[in-house]
Structures are given as structure tokens and as C-alpha cells.
Amino acid sequence: MSISAQFDTWLGEFHLEVDFTLPGSGISAIYGPSGSGKTSLLRAIAGLEHHSQGQLVFGQEYWQKPGLFVPPHRRPVGYVFQETSLFDHLDVQGNLEYGWHRIKQKQRRISLQRISELLDLGALAKRRTDMLSGGERQRVAIGRALAVSPQLLLMDEPLASLDQRRRDEILPYLLSLHREFALPIIYVSHDRTEISRLADHLLLLDAGRVIASDNCQHLLTRLDLPLAHEESANSIFDAVATAVDQHFQLCTYRCGNSEFIVPGIAHQPGEPARLLIASRDVSLALSKPQDSSILNIVPAVVEAINAEQAGSVTVSLRIGDNILLSRITSKSVEQLALRAGMSVFAQVKSIALSGSTGTA
Amino acid sequence: MFSEGDLQALWITLRLALLSTLLLLIIGTPLAWWLARSRWRWRFLCEALVALPLVLPPTVLGFYLLLAFSTDSGVGKLLASMGIGPLAFTFTGLLIGSIIYSLPFVVQPLQAAFESLGRRPMEAAATLRASPLDRFLTVAVPLARPGFITAAVLGFAHTLGEFGVVLMIGGNIPGETRVASIAIYDHVEAMDYASAHWLAGLLLLISFLLLVLVFAGNKRLRLLRS
Numbered sequence: 114m115s116i117s118a119q120f121d122t123w124l125g126e127f128h129l130e131v132d133f134t135l136p137g138s139g140i141s142a143i144y145g146p147s148g149s150g151k152t153s154l155l156r157a158i159a160g161l162e163h164h165s166q167g168q169l170v171f172g173q174e175y176w177q178k179p180g181l182f183v184p185p186h187r188r189p190v191g192y193v194f195q196e197t198s199l200f201d202h203l204d205v206q207g208n209l210e211y212g213w214h215r216i217k218q219k220q221r222r223i224s225l226q227r228i229s230e231l232l233d234l235g236a237l238a239k240r241r242t243d244m245l246s247g248g249e250r251q252r253v254a255i256g257r258a259l260a261v262s263p264q265l266l267l268m269d270e271p272l273a274s275l276d277q278r279r280r281d282e283i284l285p286y287l288l289s290l291h292r293e294f295a296l297p298i299i300y301v302s303h304d305r306t307e308i309s310r311l312a313d314h315l316l317l318l319d320a321g322r323v324i325a326s327d328n329c330q331h332l333l334t335r336l337d338l339p340l341a342h343e344e345s346a347n348s349i350f351d352a353v354a355t356a357v358d359q360h361f362q363l364c365t366y367r368c369g370n371s372e373f374i375v376p377g378i379a380h381q382p383g384e385p386a387r388l389l390i391a392s393r394d395v396s397l398a399l400s401k402p403q404d405s406s407i408l409n410i411v412p413a414v415v416e417a418i419n420a421e422q423a424g425s426v427t428v429s430l431r432i433g434d435n436i437l438l439s440r441i442t443s444k445s446v447e448q449l450a451l452r453a454g455m456s457v458f459a460q461v462k463s464i465a466l467s468g469s470t471g472t473a
Numbered sequence: 474m475f476s477e478g479d480l481q482a483l484w485i486t487l488r489l490a491l492l493s494t495l496l497l498l499i500i501g502t503p504l505a506w507w508l509a510r511s512r513w514r515w516r517f518l519c520e521a522l523v524a525l526p527l528v529l530p531p532t533v534l535g536f537y538l539l540l541a542f543s544t545d546s547g548v549g550k551l552l553a554s555m556g557i558g559p560l561a562f563t564f565t566g567l568l569i570g571s572i573i574y575s576l577p578f579v580v581q582p583l584q585a586a587f588e589s590l591g592r593r594p595m596e597a598a599a600t601l602r603a604s605p606l607d608r609f610l611t612v613a614v615p616l617a618r619p620g621f622i623t624a625a626v627l628g629f630a631h632t633l634g635e636f637g638v639v640l641m642i643g644g645n646i647p648g649e650t651r652v653a654s655i656a657i658y659d660h661v662e663a664m665d666y667a668s669a670h671w672l673a674g675l676l677l678l679i680s681f682l683l684l685v686l687v688f689a690g691n692k693r694l695r696l697l698r699s
Contacts, residue, residue, distance in 0.1 A: 159600055160599075161596050161599070161600075184599070185596070185599040185600055186598075186599045186600070186601075186602050186603055186604055186605075186608075187602075190600060191600065192596075192597070192600035194593065194596075194597060196593070198593045198594060198596075198597040199597075200594060200597070200598075200612060200616070201616065202612075202615040202616055202618070211598070211601050211603075211611075212600075212601030212602055212603075215601060215602035215603055215607075216602055257601065258600070258601075260601075261600075261601055261602055267600075
């Protein structure tokens with residue numbers, strides 16, 4: 114199953130010209146600067162852009178092609194708008210039940226009770242929507258979209274209107290709902306942190322065109338794309354927790370043949386976790402340092418070194434099947450005489466987590 | 474207090490106002506929705522036409538209606554061919570006049586209410602499997618409720634106070650087209666100020682209570698679009 118779209122269409126003053134296929138599982142993020150057409154593209158997928166010209170196939174099902182336009186209420190999608198757009202004339206329960214009542218009984222795969230448990234909505238059921246906080250509104254909006262048991266969930270920057278604390282609060286819900294319901298999600302965002310924490314697949318959009326569409330891990334570390342050179346550039350390692358050290362309060366994660374140790378016990382052995390490593394937290398050494406306070410020193414092979422920008426250089430390092438980015442000075446590159454193919458040791462100063470039981 | 478003729482006039486007034494309001498809501502709702510949503514470039518012509526009774530002297534409107542209703546006119550002939558008798562000086566004629574005359578008082582608050590909704594609630598409803606009619610009835614109408622209340626009250630109250638159009642096309646037939654406002658005029662003509670007081674006071678009271686009802690129910694209400 115997959116989702117393929119070809120649009121070549123004017124939406125108002127905006128020209129959307131895309132041709133791509135997204136996997137039918139996992140979280141696909143549409144990433145790009147504001148005004149790049151992310152929201153327009155998502156709306157076109159939902160059928161909210163009636164005048165769009167193009168073709169859209171979901172699995173075997175045509176949602177749009179010349180001469181055919183399945184209206185939005187007949188597409189099996191759930192949509193979470195950036196501003197929650199709850200119905201103010203209904204209470205929270207009424208909002209959740211709105212779509213629920215409109216689907217056939219046999220289509221109901223996700224129960225209202227499960228949604229309520231998952232998103233912690235029980236206590237809010239009788240509340241008026243204008244009495245909710247921003248985070249609560251967003252949870253209700255997500256629950257409402259899930260209540261139609263969608264086959265595809267579309268989310269338009271659902272966290273953009275929230276502060277960092279609320280984001281951290283909702284992100285784990287997103288991860289768990291995607292895992293629990295095996296629901297493919299297309300997620301629009303311009304926030305690098307969100308993307309690297311959530312996305313499996315990445316679609317890069319700029320000025321209404323697709324720049325690249327690939328596995329998230331891969332795109333984030335490709336030196337020929339702007340992503341690897343952003344100030345907050347990072348690399349992703351999808352790992353599994355293997356051991357916990359109660360004495361030192363550490364957790365060990367394995368990814369391929371490499372092990373990483375992260376302070377705090379955020380996972381139990383066997384649980385999957387995503388490790389996020391910022392490029393600027395990775396330094397390089399030619400021999401393995403024996404007297405360092407840094408716990409994570411991993412052997413790696415230099416894959417490529419990009420051109421200098423203001424004295425800084427991004428080096429991509431191969432560690433098994435993964436790529437790790439390192440941001441170092443061009444002076445260091447010269448001193449170590451780094452070049453592609455060299456074996457080095459990557460010293461990782463800090464690792465952030467994004468996983469099933471939350472963040473650390 | 475009230476003579477039998479006065480009571481009859483009040484009853485006709487009430488019936489006229491209720492029927493007009495009902496029909497105006499039925500006609501005005503789709504019209505207001507269309508005006509609020511349409512991107513047709515000539516839409517403003519329709520808006521101007523709907524607003525015309527706001528500025529037109531009622532006698533002008535009444536005059537043209539009277540001409541249209543006459544059996545010599547094209548409209549009159551068309552109506553006659555459909556088996557609809559001469560409408561001048563009948564309750565039905567009065568009803569048609571009121572509907573045209575009060576149209577902006579119903580359409581404008583509804584249009585303003587629909588416009589203030591924006592597209593988003595309807596789009597949200599669409600992604601929640603609601604068909605266009607379903608989402609109109611279950612989202613747009615409830616969200617525009619203050620607009621409906623305003624529209625109904627204004628339509629009702631405005632018909633209640635109608636005089637010029639009635640005089641032109643309805644005349645003064647007791648039991649058929651003699652409404653309260655005409656009855657008051659008659660009393661004053663006959664120097665029967667006591668009877669005029671009772672009727673006028675009652676209309677004043679009803680109108681005031683209606684508006685109190687609306688403003689109490691919706692404190693942020695503005696009668697017409699600014």
C-alpha cells in the first residue's frame with residue numbers, strides 16, 4: 114500500500130507541481146519553509162482543494178484523476194488542522210462523536226473509549242470547547258479525527274500553536290497512536306526537532322516542488338541537501354534498549370553493531386527508541402581516547418566532507434548502516450588530515466531520546 | 474380597551490408577521506448562504522437588490538407591487554394563468570409585500586453570521602464524513618444561531634410595524650388586510666386617541682420585549698452589519 118500523488122495545479126496564486134509516492138505505513142513528514150506549499154498539498158490530499166488538478170491514488174483507490182474527484186467526506190482520512198477548529202456548539206464528547214456517528218458500525222476500528230484513554234480525554238468529556246487549554250484542544254482535535262477510524266491521518270502542524278512543554282506532552286501520544294493503530298500519518302511541519310523525533314519518511318518541499326522524498330534518516334544526513342547544514346542538524350539512530358544500569362542510572366541502546374549509553378532509564382530492555390544526535394555534539398579523534406569523560410566513542414569511517422561554511426565543516430560518518438553527522442572546524446579537518454575513507458573515532462557528547470515511553 | 478375591529482387587526486398583524494418571518498427564514502437562509510459563500514463577480518448586484526427595501530420609500534415598493542398585481546400587468550396575467558387570482562387587496566398580496574419589504578432584515582444578519590463562521594468549521598465537518606447538506610444543518614446553522622435569532626426577530630418586528638406597503642397594496646379591508654398600524658392611523662384620523670393609545674402601546678411593548686429578548690440572549694449582537 115502506498116499513496117501516490119501528481120499535482121500540477123494553481124491554487125489561488127500558488128503553483129503546486131509535485132509527483133511523489135509516500136509509503137502506506139509509518140509517519141511521513143512534509144517538511145519545508147513557510148510558504149512552500151505544505152498545507153496546500155495536505156489539503157489537496159484531503160480533497161479540500163476542489164479546484165486542484167491532478168491524480169491521487171491511495172492503495173488501489175483513485176481519490177482524484179481527470180474526470181474524478183472524490184469529495185472530502187468520502188475519503189477515509191482524518192484531518193487535524195493547525196488551529197484546532199473544534200465545533201464550539203458541541204462539548205468535547207459531542208466533538209468526538211461527530212464523525213463517529215457518521216461512519217458505519219463495521220468501519221469502527223478505533224473505539225471512542227480507546228481514544229479517550231489514549232489521549233486522556235475522560236475528564237474533559239463534558240467540558241465546553243472554549244474552556245480548554247491549547248494542549249487539551251489539540252488532543253480533542255486529534256481524538257475527533259481518530260474517531261472516524263481513518264485509513265490515513267493528515268496532520269497540519271498540530272503542535273505549532275503550542276509551547277515546548279505542551280509539545281513534549283503531545284508528541285508521545287502521536288507516537289503511540291501511530292504504533293497502536295498501525296495508522297499511516299502524513300505530518301506537515303517546519304520544525305526540525307519534531308521531524309527528527311517523529312518521521313520515518315521525509316518529503317522536502319520548496320516553492321511548491323518536491324526537492325527530495327526518502328527515508329528520514331537518510332535525508333537528514335545527506336550532505337547535498339540543506340537539512341544537514343542547518344544549525345540544529347542532527348542524525349537519527351533507531352535503536353533498541355538492551356540493558357539498564359541501576360547503579361549509575363544509565364541505559365544502553367544497540368543499533369546495528371554499535372552501542373550507545375544514555376543517562377537516565379527511559380526504556381526497559383527490548384523497547385525501541387530513537388536516538389537523536391546533534392552534529393555539533395560529535396567530535397572526531399584518530400585514535401580511541403582512553404582518558405575521556407565521554408561515554409560514547411564509536412568507530413566510524415569518514416564518508417564525505419562538505420565544503421566549508423564560515424569555518425565550519427560537516428563530516429558524514431558511516432557507522433554500520435547508519436550515517437552520523439559531525440560538525441567540526443575546518444582547522445580540525447586540516448590538522449587531522451581528514452578525508453573520505455579514513456577510519457576515525459566519533460565522540461558523542463550528548464544523545465536525546467524520542468521513543469514509546471516519552472522523551473529524555 | 475380593544476374593540477372587536479382592533480382585535481381582528483391585531484390578529485391579522487400577528488398572522489402576517491409570523492407567516493412572513495417563517496417564509497423569510499426559508500427563502501433568506503439559502504440566499505444568505507449563497508451571498509456569504511459565492512465568489513461570483515456580479516454578486517454585489519444581488520446584495521444591492523436585497524438591500525433596496527432598506528432605502529426605498531415603502532410607498533414606492535407598494536406602488537410597483539400594486540402595478541404588478543393588477544390584472545393588466547404581465548405578472549398579473551402570469552399569475553392569473555396559474556390560477557392565482559388578483560393579489561391586490563388580499564392577505565396573500567400583503568404577505569408577498571411584507572416578504573420583499575423585510576427581506577434585508579433577515580438576509581443581512583444571516584449573511585453576516587455565515588461569513589463570520591469562515592470555511593474552517595465546514596471543512597472540519599467534511600473531513601468528519603459530513604455531506605454538504607449534513608454539515609450545513611449540523612455545523613453552519615447551530616454556529617450561526619445568534620444570526621438566526623436576530624434575523625427572525627427583526628423580520629417579525631419589521632413586519633409588525635409595516636404601514637406604507639400595506640396601505641398601497643392591502644388597503645384597509647377589515648378582517649382581510651386591516652393591520653394594527655392601519656387601525657392606529659384610523660383611530661387617530663377619527664380623533665379616537667384612547668383606542669390609538671392601546672394599540673400603539675401594545676405594539677411598542679411587543680417590539681421592545683422582542684429586542685430585549687434578543688439582546689439578553691446575545692450580548693455582543695449588532696443588529697445590522699457594520
